[in-house]
Amino acid sequence: MQAIAAPEAEGLQLHLSSSNRTGYTGVRSRNGRFQAEHEQNGRKVYLGSFDTAVQAAVAYAREVGEYQSPAVPREAEGTRLYLSSSNRTGYRGVRKTDSGRFQADTWQNGRKVYLGTFDTAIEAAVAYAREDKTQSRKRPRCAFAGRPVVGVMAA
Numbered sequence: 001m002q003a004i005a006a007p008e009a010e011g012l013q014l015h016l017s018s019s020n021r022t023g024y025t026g027v028r029s030r031n032g033r034f035q036a037e038h039e040q041n042g043r044k045v046y047l048g049s050f051d052t053a054v055q056a057a058v059a060y061a062r063e064v065g066e067y068q069s070p071a072v073p074r075e076a077e078g079t080r081l082y083l084s085s086s087n088r089t090g091y092r093g094v095r096k097t098d099s100g101r102f103q104a105d106t107w108q109n110g111r112k113v114y115l116g117t118f119d120t121a122i123e124a125a126v127a128y129a130r131e132d133k134t135q136s137r138k139r140p141r142c143a144f145a146g147r148p149v150v151g152v153m154a155a
Contacts, residue, residue: 101117
């Protein structure tokens with residue numbers, strides 16, 4: 001069972017992560033200890049090894065600055081957007097491209113589907129949410145929908 005990550009320690013807002021086993025961005029577990037590192041100019045910078053994940057997360061927060069919650073809208077153009085704490089854009093299915101624009105992608109039948117490139121993360125998030133809403137209407141609501149019932153005897 002994984003311990004719940006503390007959102008702050010030593011007066012600092014820590015960088016929580018839902019996609020990291022330690023619960024913190026920039027912290028990893030290795031040989032029973034916790035290492036803190038961050039990226040600077042495309043290179044990893046080692047910050048040290050610590051007894052606890054919280055100590056490593058504090059070192060990370062001191063180095064890169066306290067976590068600042070992004071002000072990401074939860075709704076746009078009348079559509080509920082899918083927020084993501086593990087995505088730098090703040091939205092599920094949206095990534096920032098090298099050109100600085102935002103690309104929306106989704107998965108359908110095991111394949112990645114390109115939804116478009118947009119000027120803002122919100123525009124891409126709206127495209128993702130609308131496509132997801134369209135796809136959810138096509139999905140069967142029952143696990144057995146559309147399958148013939150076999151082996152059932154009439155009473």
